[in-house]
Amino acid sequence: MRSTASKSAAxxxxxxxxxxxxxxxxxxxxxLALGKLLxxxxxxxxxxxxxxxxxxxxGTQLSLATVYNTLHxxxxxxxxxxxxxxxxxxxxxxxxxxHHHFYFEDRALLMDIPGxxxxxxxxxxxxxxxxxxxxxxxxxxKSRA
Amino acid sequence: MRSTASKSAAxxxxxxxxxxxxxxxxxxxxxLALGKLLxxxxxxxxxxxxxxxxxxxxGTQLSLATVYNTLHxxxxxxxxxxxxxxxxxxxxxxxxxxHHHFYFEDRALLMDIPGxxxxxxxxxxxxxxxxxxxxxxxxxxKSRA
DNA sequence: AGGTAGATTAGAATTATTCTAAGGTATTGA
DNA sequence: TCAATACCTTAGAATAATTCTAATCTACCT
Numbered sequence: 001m002r003s004t005a006s007k008s009a010a011x012x013x014x015x016x017x018x019x020x021x022x023x024x025x026x027x028x029x030x031x032l033a034l035g036k037l038l039x040x041x042x043x044x045x046x047x048x049x050x051x052x053x054x055x056x057x058x059g060t061q062l063s064l065a066t067v068y069n070t071l072h073x074x075x076x077x078x079x080x081x082x083x084x085x086x087x088x089x090x091x092x093x094x095x096x097x098x099h100h101h102f103y104f105e106d107r108a109l110l111m112d113i114p115g116x117x118x119x120x121x122x123x124x125x126x127x128x129x130x131x132x133x134x135x136x137x138x139x140x141x142k143s144r145a
Numbered sequence: 146m147r148s149t150a151s152k153s154a155a156x157x158x159x160x161x162x163x164x165x166x167x168x169x170x171x172x173x174x175x176x177l178a179l180g181k182l183l184x185x186x187x188x189x190x191x192x193x194x195x196x197x198x199x200x201x202x203x204g205t206q207l208s209l210a211t212v213y214n215t216l217h218x219x220x221x222x223x224x225x226x227x228x229x230x231x232x233x234x235x236x237x238x239x240x241x242x243x244h245h246h247f248y249f250e251d252r253a254l255l256m257d258i259p260g261x262x263x264x265x266x267x268x269x270x271x272x273x274x275x276x277x278x279x280x281x282x283x284x285x286x287k288s289r290a
Numbered sequence: 291a292g293g294t295a296g297a298t299t300a301g302a303a304t305t306a307t308t309c310t311a312a313g314g315t316a317t318t319g320a
Numbered sequence: 321t322c323a324a325t326a327c328c329t330t331a332g333a334a335t336a337a338t339t340c341t342a343a344t345c346t347a348c349c350t
Contacts, residue, residue, distance in 0.1 A: 026347060028297060048338080063299050068338065084232040087306090089337075104275065113269060122262030123284065130249065130286040137282050139268065141275040171316055173328065193307080208330050213307065232337095234306075291350100298345070309334065316327080 023077025033060040034070050038080070043095040045083070045110040046071075051092075083110060085138055100137035113139065168222025178205040179215050183225070188240040190228070190255040191216075196237075228255060230283055245282035258284065 016035045020027045037054055038044060046054075052067040071092050074080040083091045085103045091110050093101075100118050102111040118137060126132045161180050165172045182199055183189060191199075197212040216237050219225040228236045230248045236255050238246075245263050247256040263282060271277050 026296070028347070030298070063301095065300080065339080066298055069298080084229060087229040087232060087235050090232050102272070105278065111272075117267035117269075119266045120282065121264045121266065124259060124262075126284075126286055127247070127256075129289055131289050133250065133285045133287045135282065135284050137265065137280065139271075139280050140278045141271055142278045144274055144276050171327065173316070175329070208332095210308080210331080211329055214329080293350090294346105294348090296345105296347085299341105299343085301341090303340065304338080306337085307335080310330105310332090312330090314327105314329070317325085318322105319324090320322090 019079065023074060023079050025073055025077060030060070030062045030066050031070055031073075033058070033062070034067065035074075035079075038074075038094050043093065043112055045091050045093050045112075047089045047091055049089070083136075085110060100139070102139050102141055104141050104143075106143050113137075164224065165222075168219060168224050170218055170222060175205070175207045175211055176215055176218075178203070178207070179212065180219075180224075183219070183239050188238070188257055190236050190238050190257075192234045192236055194234070228281075230255060245284070247284050247286055249286050249288075251288050258282075 016032060016039065017027045019039065020031055020035055025031060033055055034051060037051065037058065038046070048064060048067045048071055051071070052062075052064045055062060055067070071080060075082050075092065078096060080092045080094060081096045083093050083101060085091065085101065086105075086108065089108070093110070093112070095112055099116065100113045102113055103109070104111070120135060120137070123135070161177060161184065162172045164184065165176055165180055170176060178200055179196060182196065182203065183191065193209060193212045193216055196216070197207070197209045200207060200212070216225060220227050220237065223241060225237045225239060226241045228238050228246060230236065230246065231250075231253065233253070238255070238257070240257055244261065245258045247258055248254070249256070265280060265282070268280070
């Protein structure tokens with residue numbers, strides 16, 4: 001053995017490990033594998049099922065329950081954002097910034113709305129005793145006949 | 146018998162019967178009962194379960210499946226609008242006009258945003274081959290600490 | 291290296307919703 | 321008005337997404 005790096009972290013980007021640690025989580029094999037899939041490329045939108053399939057195909061064996069757990073833990077740690085558009089499935093978005101979504105109804109596909117140009121005017125104040133946590137805009141698209 | 150009105154419609158507002166007929170549906174006892182609950186007062190937001198409970202309390206016996214069916218049929222006929230905010234439940238809104246929602250996360254309660262003052266600017270065009278079906282704005286509220 | 295808190299897992303449980311097949315009822319045409 | 325029929329309703333089973341449970345494992349601190 002030439003290195004003192006922990007086994008689980010071997011061959012993984014320190015970035016990813018730091019990211020997971022920053023979320024208050026241990027960098028386990030499963031979390032590293034899912035984190036790699038999620039954060040390697042640009043912004044992504046996944047469901048628990050799609051990510052589980054992807055991980056399985058990539059050779060990581062883990063249960064769907066773990067994927068659900070991990071997605072929620074990542075969300076809790078600010079690494080992901082949950083987006084709800086169709087009541088069937090819950091989507092998780094690696095873009096945690098303030099932004100909005102296109103939703104392709106036919107394909108059940110979610111896409112970030114590029115740019116931060118979207119502006120909403122004329123919103124009434126939050127009712128007494130409450131405060132606005134977030135404003136979500138979903139633009140529902142259907143394919144043109 | 147002094148009247149020739151059909152049995153099921155007895156004692157019900159002709160308005161409601163017309164409304165249900167206009168949606169292409171027969172004014173059955175169950176639909177009239179649910180329609181009465183839904184459209185008697187102003188705008189309402191219900192879930193299948195809440196409406197089923199309400200109907201049961203009001204003395205109408207009907208199955209939850211019928212409530213689901215009826216809500217979807219009313220939606221198909223343009224009498225209701227479906228609103229999805231939390232992935233747990235589907236809400237139905239008697240206000241079918243163009244408007245947006247406050248969502249009280251703590252209470253899982255939906256409320257129309259009053260007025261049509263909300264304006265959204267800076268939205269990009271719909272991607273090629275698609276068209277915008279609807280723009281939905283949900284303002285998520287949490288109670289202030 | 292060993293103990294322990296935290297993580298993972300399989301499978302059962304839960305929850306919302308839809309389906310199915312059988313019996314009921316509003317409508318319509320005679 | 322009445323029977324035929326197309327549409328409704330229903331109980332219960334089925335489905336699908338997600339969460340829970342309790343047992344086993346593992347990362348990490350000492």
